[in-house]
Amino acid sequence: MSKGGEGASEPVTLRDVAAAAGVSLATASKALNGQGRMTAETRKRVREVAARLGFRPNALAQSLLRRRSFTVGLLTNDTYGRFSLPLMAGITDALVDKGVSVFLCNVEDDPRLAQLHVNAMLDKRVDGIIATGKRIDRRLPVDLSNLGIPAVYAFTEPDPGAAAFVSDDEAGARLATEHFLGLGRRRIAHITGPASFSVVNLRAKACHDVQAQAGLSPFPPLMGAWSEAWGHEAVGRLFAGRGAKPDAIFCGNDMIARGVIDALRERGLSVPEDVGVIGFDNWEIIASQSRPPLTSIDMNLAALGRQAGLALLAQVDGRPVEPGVRKLPCRLVVRESCGSPRHDGETPSTRGG
Template sequence: MSSELSNESVSRQMQSVTIHDVAREAGVSIGTVSKALNGQGKLKSETRERIQEVATRLGFRPNMMAQNLLRGRSYTVGLLTTDSYGRFSIPLMKGIEDALGTAQILVFLCDARDDAQRERQYIETLLSKRVDGIIVTSRRTDPRPAIDVGQTGLPVLYAYTQVKEGNALCILPDDEQGARLAIEHLVEHGRRHISHIMGPSHFESTQLRQKAVRQVLKEAGLATHEQRFLSGPWQESWGYNATQFLITSDPQVDAIFCGNDQIARGTIDMLRELGRKVPDDIAVIGFDNWEIIAASSRPPLTTVDLDIYHLGQLAGSRLLAMIDGSRETGVIRHPCHLVIRASCGSHDSVPNL
């Protein structure tokens, strides 16, 4: 019992230690303690070390909130997302946190779930917490309404989503460049009858990728038969059904570029059922590099990686610059890269691009 009381007493004592106690114990002024603990002012090294030793021994912990308010900063930012599944927001957040961590900035993750009222409540909460900035993201890159932060002048950046306002900064994966990497790779490795099984045609990413496919085929002097361009949902079942239709109507096809890895897995399954070998008969390339799907496909799937982690790092570093006064606007397209696996038939001879 006495031991418990002793521990409780020590705990209370540590909680009640103030900067006044540190100053009195070290025999200096409160201002000198503040300078020593904040790394400010011109103090002798022995004085600074003595004050830090006293603060540690007494268990003094500075009030970071009060210090940040004096600096006019909260050292927090908000990450507002509609990606409830976390497929894109989680790697994005990791990149953002790593970029902001060096500046000792914390990230509040807010999932709005495509609910306008919920999003507005989160924005109001973030503003009340006096965050230093907000990054808005989504599970798709198509334009969305800009968020309203009133007259606060708070820095807002859009990552893996975009708005049409000209005064906004938006950072997106370069879908067109990524699709170009895939088709150029297929052409370079002898494929001449290339099909594109894509996602819904109204998505901007679908339109940009299709544009790149047609352009590369044209540059290579290859035909762009319309029946080889098929649009449907972002689903494995769509890849499965579209591939059956495609190969039945156009048996010459020797390569299929798919709109995402789920579509590609459906494609590979149907090719297996049709007795077509991947990659010997038909090469397959996906998009997204969703590791749980791409690496476990049979054979493992060559795919375009959106490099979302580094896109998040870029977003974090640009938001830091905005917090420091930069006012960059426009759209930044972050490059993708191709991850070579067995499904395109060149994984042994060609390194990852």
């Protein structure tokens, strides 16, 4: 059980193990892989010798035979990292347990660079490719559909006929809106990002529909930028006129929510007493450092990455995977920006599809 390395200049090979154990190459191989039949004693001896010598089978040689490299490529154009890192962590976590390693390919938005990486992946005979992006409604600058290996998409627009995993933003928006309703809030505004993002429209509609179904007449959504400054400005607009004022604001991301909270405070309004606020993304560092700490929708990106990784493995193993976009549920993380829920047993939940 000596785990200490030998400082190994030349790794020990199966041949070394076979020689040391006094068996043939074939027997040594079978002993270690649990294949073939031989006395339990022979198998044990080979294994002990292998362990003693610190033998690690050369995966390159194994891959050549098995026509399977136990590697996959991970393409991303996100250098910003909010969404990528949890996603990547989820992917590698799911795969490392199956002996599969992940090549990181930073393709930016550059088709030439993307092709360079894809070619490298093809040369290295990856078993499959996972494409990840910073936007759910944009594709990477490369076509993955005719590579001869499976590809799955996570948090990015898929090629037709492929399987993709994205967050269910509508369900996330419903979660937030229903949480407000459950707390007795009835005038719910929505301050969010640019209308050019598909999720902005999806969430706005979901937020609207939940309110309409509850018999309320919703505020029109305020679409702007993903910035704190916009959140701040939008509050100004909401409270400028003489109409009804909101008692709850659902924000398109946590940065906007920060700006919203600042602006409310500047107007002498307190959160959550006067106005409840919910963010989106559950960006830990922002949400937990805001005052009060921000209740936010979490897209469960690590779980999403895990699922994408497992789906790719399934395809690699020949198990069929339904093509199409799979929407994975979001999760409401309650902090302090909405007040306490009424304890009437009615908890917010993801409903319908």
